[in-house]
Amino acid sequence: MISLVWLIPAFPLAAFLINGLFGRRWLGHWTGVIASVAVGLSALLSIGVFLEVLGGKQQTVVGLYRWIGVGDFSVNVAALIDPLSAVMLLVVTVVSFLIFVYSNGYMAEDRGLWRFFTWMSLFVFAMLILVMADNYLLMFVGWEGVGLCSYLLIGFWFERPEPYLAAKKAFVMNRIGDWGYTIGIITIFLVFNSMNFLDIFNRLATSSMAQGVLTIICVALFFGATGKSAQLPLYSWLPDAMEGPTPVSALIHAATMVTSGVYLVARSMPLFVAAGPSLEVVGVVGAVTAIFAATIALVQFDIKRVMAYSTVSQLGYMFLALGVGAPAAAIFHLATHAFFKALLFLGSGSVIHGLSGEQDMRKMGGLRRRMPVTFWTMLIAGGALAALPPLAGFWSKDEIVAAAFVNGHFVLYAIGIITAALTAFYITRALWMTFYGEPSDHHLYDHAHESPTVMTLPLVLLGVGTAVLGIAIGFPPEQGFIHRFLDPVVEAAGVAEHAPELATILLLAVVSVAAGVVGIGIGVLMYVRHRPDPAAVARAAGPLYRLFVNKYYIDELYDHRIVEAARAIAGASWAFDIHIIDGLANRLGWALAMGGQGLRRVQTGVVGNYALTIMAGLLLMLVAYGGYAAGIFGR
Amino acid sequence: MGFDFVEPVIFAVLAVGVIGAGAAVVLLNRITASALLMALSFLCMAGMFVLLGAETIAAFQVLIYVGAITVLIIFGVQFTKQGGDRSYALFFQKQYPIAAALVAAVAIPVVLFAFSFNAPAPQPGGGDIRPLATSVFTDFAFAFEVASVLLLAAMVGAIVLTQRDERVEAARRRR
C-alpha cells in the first residue's frame, strides 16, 4: 500500500488537470463530483497507508526521481512515510473530503464553480506534497503550492477589491515567511550537506553541531512557520483571508494549510531540540499569539472573523506545545482542531448560506429553531473549542497546558489557562449571539433556512468526529493511542518526556476545565442576564476595548505605515533611476552636442583666421618638438 | 686673396632690398605698388643668386618671376580693381596683433636657428649651367615630365575657370 503512496497526490492532481482543462467548457457541476471523488479515493488510500504504518512500517521512503542535482547538492522527489506524515495524510485527506462534499452544496450557484474545484484540487495536491516530502526542498514546493492556492482561493471573487487585496496580502506575508524558510534550508544544506530529513537527523545524532548555527537555522525555519501558520508577527493576513468562500476558510485557513507551520516545526523537532534556545522562542511566540488573538476575538462581530482569530489563537497553542517540548500534544491538538474548527467554519458557513450571505452576528439570533442541525453540530464544536470534557478539544488542549506546567514553564502555563478562559468566553458569545436570543433582523430571520443535506451531512460527520476523536485516541492522557503512535518521532527528537503522575494530571485537568467553565459562565451572564451588560463592560474597559476592537492597530501599521514607506522608497529610487543614472547619460550626449556647437564658432569661414590657426599650429609643433628634443615632456 | 669687402657690401645691399621690398609688399596699401615692390624683391633675390654663383637660377628668376609672374599678377590686379580698392595697410587689419605676435613667436627662434648653419670653407663658384642641366635631364627626367604635366593641367584649369560661359553671360545681360 505504501508503495502506492504517490497515488494519494496523484488523484487530486488528475482532478486538477481534468477540471482545469475541460471544466469551464464541458464539465460544469461535474467538476465538484470529480474533485470530491478524487479526494475521497486519496482519503481511502491514506487510511490504508495509516493502517500499514500502524502495522509497524515505521519509516519508508518512496522515491520517484532525481529532481535537482548539481555537484554535491542533490534532491530527489521522494516521499517519507512515518507516523507523523501518516497522521497528517489522514487528517488532510479526510477533512478535505468532507469539505469538498460540503462545497458541492455551498458553491452550487457560483458560476466559477469549475475554478473553485480546480484550485481546491490543486491545493490538496500541494498540501499532500508538503506532508509527504522527504526533504526540505520538496516540502518547500508544497509549502509554496498551498500558498499559491490560498492566494487564488482567497481572491476567488476577484471582481471585488477586498478579496484580491486580501489574497495578495496573504501571499506576500507568506513570502516574507518563506524568506526565512529559504535561508533556513540553505543553511541546513551548508551545515549538513543535505536537505533530506533522515540524513540530517542521522548526522545530528552522530556528530555534534555548533549551537549557534543550529539556532540560526531553527529561528529561520520558525520564521517561515509564523508566516504560514499566522503567528506573530505575520498573522494579520489570516483574518483578511476570510474574504474567500467559507469552505476555503474551513479547509485552508483552519484545518490544513495553516497547520503546516506546526508540521514543519514538529518535523524539524530534532533540530529544535538540539538548538536549545530556539524552542523557547517557539513557545513564547505561540503563547503570546494565543492570548493576543483570543483577546481580539472577544470583540469581533463578524462570525467568520471570530473563527479566524480563534484559529490564530489555537495555532498559538500548538506552537506552545512544541515550545514546551510536547510535539505529540501539538499534533494531537492539530488533529482535533482540524475537526472542530473545520466544523465551526462549515457551521458558520451554513449559517451565512442560510442568511444568504449575512456575516454580522448582530443581525442574527434565535437561529437554533431555523437550522437545528447546524446549531447542534456547532454547539459540539464550540464545546470542543472551549475544551469541555469529553470533547476532543479538552484532551488535546489539556495536554498542552499540562506539558507546559510539567516541563516547568509556569508563565506559559498561566497564559494557556487564561487563554482557555477567554476562548470559552468568546465562543459562548458567538454561539449565543447567533443561535439564542431574539432575532434582531426579522427579514433575514424569516428567510433563514437549514442547508441542504449535502452540506449538513459533513457537519454531522465532523460533529461525530469532534465528539469521539479525543477520547478515542487521546485517552488515557499522556499514554493515549496518539502518543504511542507518535512515540518514534518524539524519541527521534530526543525530547525529555517525563510523564507526570495521575494526581497532577487530574489537578491540571480540573484547573483547565474550571477556566473553561468560568469563561462560559461570564459569557452566559453577560449575554443572557445582561449583567454586566456587554456595552457597559465595553465602556468600562474604555481604551482596552478600543485596543481590542482595532486589533492592537497592527493592521494599521502593516497596511499603511509600512506600505507607504515602501512606496516612498520605491518612488525615490525610480526618480534616482530616471534623473541621476539615465540623466547622466543623456546629459553627456547633450554636453557633446553643445561642445560641437561651440567648436562650430571657431569655423568662421574667413581665410585669414584659418591661416592664423595654421600658424598657431606651427608654433605648437615647434614647441612640441623642441620640448621633446629638450626632453621637457620626457621621452 | 686678402680682404675683399665687395661681397659683404653687395650682400648687405641686396639683403636690405629683399627684406625691405618684401616688407613693403605687406605694409603698403596700394596694390599696384605692392606688385612692383614684389618685383623689386625678386630682382634683389636674383642678385643674391648671382652672389651665390648660381647664374642660371638668377636668369630663370628674372625670366619667370620678374617677367611672367609679376606681369600675371599685375593683370590680376587690374582685372579686379573696379570693385574699388578697399584693401588697407597692415595696421588696419582686424587680427594683426595676434598675427604679429604669432609670427614673431615663430620667426625669432627660427631666425636664431638659421644662424646655427655653419658652412665649410667657400668653394670656387664657377658656372652651374652644366651640372644643373645634366641633373635635370637625367636624374630628374621623370620629375621634369611630371612638371610639364603640371603646367598642362594648370593651363587647362586656368582656361576652364576663366572662359566665358555663354548662357550665364546671356542671363546676366538680360538682367
Place this chain on the structure above:
Amino acid sequence: MTVPLSFYVAVSAGLFFIGCAGVLTRRNAVVILMCVELMLNAANLALVAFSRRFGAVDERGSVFVIFVFVIAAAEVAVGLAIVLSAYRNRPVIDVDEIHQMKG
C-alpha cells in the same frame, strides 16, 4: 671673405616670415598670392644657399629651385583664374567678405 651660409639662411627666413605675416593679415586675395610668392622665393634662397655653400657644390638644391619656379608659375596661373572666376560672380576681392560657408 665670403658671406657665411647662415646669413643667407637668415635673410631667407626673414623674408619667409614677412610673407607669412602678409598672408595672415592682408585681405586682398591677390596680395595674399603675392605674399605666398615671397615665401616661395625665401625657400628658393635657402635652397640655393644650401646647394652652393655645402662643401662640394651640390646641384640638387638648384634643381629643386627650378621645379619651384614651375610650380610657382602654375600656382599663380590657377590662382588668378580662381580669383577672376569668383570675382566675376561677385565683385568682391576681400577674402574676409567671402564667408557664406562657415560653422
Place this chain on the structure above:
Amino acid sequence: MTDVTAVYPEIIVTAVAMIVLVADAILDRRRASPALPIITIAGLVVALASVFNDVPAGQYFRGFVTVDAFTTFFRAVFILLAIFAAAVSPAYLARRTVPPGEYYAIICFSTVGAMTVALSADLITLFIGLETMTIPIYVLAGIQRSDRFANEAALKYFLLGAFSSALLLYGFAWLYGVAHATDFVAIAKVLTTQGIASGPTIVALALITVGLGFKAAIIPFHQWTPDAYDGAPTPATAFMSVGPKAAAFAAILRVVDGALGPLGVDWSAVFAVLAAVTMTGGNIVALAQSNTKRMLAYSSIAHTGYILAAVAASKAGASASAGVLFYVFAYGLMNLGAFACLLYFDVEGTRGATIEEFNGFWQRQPLGALAFAIFLVSLTGIPPTVGFVAKVFVILPVLDAGLVWLAVVIALNAVLAAFYYLRVVVHMYMYQPEEKVPRLVSPRTLSVSLGLASFAVVLFGIVPGSLYDWAMAAALPLVR
C-alpha cells in the same frame, strides 16, 4: 628603356587626360557627354591593368623613382578612386553644365600627381607630385564657375593650400640644409647619426608636419576642409575627399616614416596627440551639423585622425603602415561612396541635402538608401563591413606600440561617430517623407557604381584577408 616601362601607368593616365581633352574638342556636346566618361574609365582600367604588369621592384631613373609593392598599392588605389569618381559624375555634370572634358582630364592629372607621390624617392619628386596632385584639385573645386559656393570653396582651398605648400617647401629646404641630401634614404642615414638635437631639424620637422598635416586635414590644419568640401560640386567633393587624403598619407609614409624615421620617437608622440585631437574634434563638430555634406566633411577629418593613429604607432613596425594602407583603401571606398550618395538629390547649388531632406529616402530610392546605409555603417565601423576591419587593423598596431589610451580614444570616438551616422539612417528609414523634398534623380552609372562599391565594402568586410596581406606586403619596403 626599362625606366619608361616602370612608369607606364603614369604615362597611360596622362595619355587618357590628353585623349579626353581632344575628344572633348572634336565631339559636339551631345555626343561628348556620354562618350567622355566611357573613354576615361576605359583608359583608367587599362592603366590599372598596367599597374600590375610585372616591373621588377626596385629603383629607376637612377634611383629617383621607386617601384615597389607600396607604389603598386597606391597606384591601384588612386586609379580605382579616379574610376569611381568618373563613374558617379556624368549625370551631375550634364545637369549643371560643368565642362566634362576638362573635368575628367583634371581628375586624371591629379591622379598622375598622386601616383608620383607614391613612387617618389626624394623630396623634389615628391613635392612636384604633391603640387601636381593639388593644383588641379583647386580647379576641380571651382569648376562649377557659376556657383558662388564653388568659387568660395576654390578660393579658400587655393589660398590656404598655396600657403601650406610654401610652409612645406620651406620645411623641405631646411631638411635639405640639415641633411645635405634630398633622397629619403640618405636623409634617414644622416638623421640616424644626428638625431633631433639641432634647432634646424626641429624647424624642418615642424614645418613638414604642418605642410603634410594640412594636405591630410589634421586638426589644427583642417579648417579648409569643411568649406572646400561643402562648396565644391558634389562629385568633385567625392574625389577630393579621398584622392588627396590618400596621397597625403602616401607622402606622410614616404617622408615621415621613411626619411624622418630615425626621429620616430619624437614625432610619433606628437602624432599620437594630433590623432586623438583630430578624431575627437572632427566627430564632435560633425555631431552639430545638419547638412549631410558638411557632416561627411567633418567626419572625414575624424577618419584622418584614425589613420594618423596608425601612423603614430610606427613603433609597431610593418603592421602600422599596413593599417594605414588598409584604412586608406577602406576609407576611399566608403567615403567616396557616401558622398556620391548625395548625388541622388537635385538640390540647389552645390550644397548637399539637409538631414531632414533624407526623410523617407528608403521609399523614394530603395537601393540608393541601402547603399548609403551600408557606407554609413561601414564608416561607423560596425561589422561585417570593411570599415570595421580597417578599425581593427588600426587598433592592432596602436596597441602593439603600447598606446593603450589612444586605442580607447578610437573606440569611444567610434561611438560618437555612430550617433551622427546612424541619425542619417534614422532619417532615411524611420521617417516618412515630408511635403517638399528635393527632386531625386537616379542615373544608372551612379547606381551601378554605388552598388559595386557597397558590395565591395561588405565583401572586404567579410574576407579582408587577401587585401590585408597585400597591404602588409606594400608596407614591408617602408621598414628598414
Place this chain on the structure above:
Amino acid sequence: MTHLLSLLVVIPVAGLIPLFIFRRDDAAAKQVAITTTAVELAVSIWMLTQFKVGEPGFQLIERVDWLPSLGISYLVGVDGISVLLVPMTTLLTFISVLYSSGGAIKTRITEYMTAFLLLEVGMVGVFVALDLFLFYIFFELMLVPMYLIIGIWGGPRRIYATLKFVLFTLAGSLVMLVGIVAVYIASADASGSRTLSLPDLIELRGRFSADFQFWVFLAFALAFAIKLPMIPFHTWLPDAHVEAPTAGSIVLAGVLLKAGGYGFLRFGLPLFPFGVQAWLPLLILLSVVAILYGAIVSAVQKDLKKLVAYSSVAHMGFVTLGIFVLNPQGGVGAVLQMLNHGFVTGALFLLVGIQYEKTHRRMIADLGGLANMWPLFTTFFGVFVLASLGLPGLNGFVGEFLVLLGTFKFPGVPLGGLFWGPLAAIGVILAAVYLLWMFQRVMYGPVREAYRALPDLSRLEIACALPLLLLTVLLGVLPQPFIAYIEPSLDRVVRLATDPAFTVLASR
C-alpha cells in the same frame, strides 16, 4: 566532422534569397520567414541530439582558416553552456516570426522578416563562435537588425530608444574590441604567431600577466555588463523594450540579454581568472544591487512593458550573481536562469503585446478585469507571472534557488555568502510584491465596458505561447536532464576560473 553549426548559421542567410525574390508579396514573405525559422529550429534540436551529454569540452567543432596570415579562423563549436541557448534562440525567433506574421506587423513585411533572419544569424552565431574575432562580428551583427526593428516598427519614442540602445551597446562592445585586440597581441608566442581561438587561448592564458587581466577583463566586462544589463548601465533597457514591437521585445529580452551573461561565462571566466578575482567584489555587489533595485523600481512602474523590463534587470542580477560566486551550483543556476528568463520573460512580453494589440492600452491604470473575459489569457499570463516570481514547481524557482545556494556557499570577499545570500533572497519577496500587484491590477477587478467585446487568445496566439508554457513547467518539474547538459562544461569553466595557478600570478 559535421557541419551542423555552420548549417545553423547559414540557414537564415539562405532564407534571405527567397525573401528577396518575393519581396513584393507580403504573404509569401511571411511564409518564407516562418519556414526558415522553423527549419532552423528543427536543425537546432537535431543538434541537441547530436551533442554528447557529459563531456565538458567543445563539440561539433568546425574550423576554417579565415585570415591565415593573422591566425584568425572561422571556428565554431558548442559545449554544455551554449548547447541549450541555441535552441532557445531558434525557438524564440520562430515564435516571434510566427506571432509577427499574424498581423501584428502591418508595414514593410519583407524588410521586417529580413531583419529578423539577419538577427537570428547574429544570435546563433554569438552562441557558437569560438574565435573572439568571429564572436565579436556576430555580437555586433545582432545590433543593426535590432536597431532597425525598434526604429522602424517601434512605438512613438522609437528613435530615441533605438539610438540609445545602439549607442550604449556600441560603447561597450567597442571597448571590448580593444580588449580583444589586446588579447590577440598578448597571445603572441616566441615565434610571434598570434591567435584568437578560445581553446588555444585557454591553453596559453598563462601569458596574460596580472594587471593585463585586470584591465582586459574590465574591457570585456563593460561590454557584457551593458548587454545584460547590469546596474548602472541598464537605462537603455526600459526604453528599448517599451518602444520595441512585441516580437522585438521577445527576442531582445529572450536572447540579446543572454549574450552578456554568456560572454562572461565563455570568455571572462576562463581567460582572465585573475581579472575575475580582482573585480569580484564589485560584480557581486552590483548583482545584488540589481536584484533588489530592479525589483524596487519595477514596483512603481505604470507601464506594463516597463515593469517587465525592470524585472528583467532584477532577473539578470541573479544570472550575474550565479556566475560570479564561482561554484557549480551558482553557475548552473545562472545558466538555467538564462534559459528560464528567456522563456518566461519572452512569454510575458508576448502576452503583454497581445494584450496591447487588443486593448491598445499599456498603462496598468487603464487596465483591469481582463480575467473575466479572457480565462485562457489569464491562465497563461498567471503561469508566467508565477514562474517569473520563482514559484517552486515552475522553472524560475530552480534557477534562482541554485543561484541562492551558490551564493550562500560563496566563501569570500568582501562579506561572504551568508551576507549576500539572504540579501539576494529578499529579491524573491519583492518579485512577489510587484508581480502580483501588476497581475491583480491588470486581471482582477470589475470588467471594463470598453474591453467587454474583445476576444480571448486566438489559435495563433495560443500556438505561440503554448510551447513556452510547456517548457516553463517542464524545466520546473524535471530540470535534471537540462542540468546534465550544463554541469560538466560549467564545472570546467569554474575550475578554470578558480585555477590556483593564478593566485600565484596575482601575487607576482
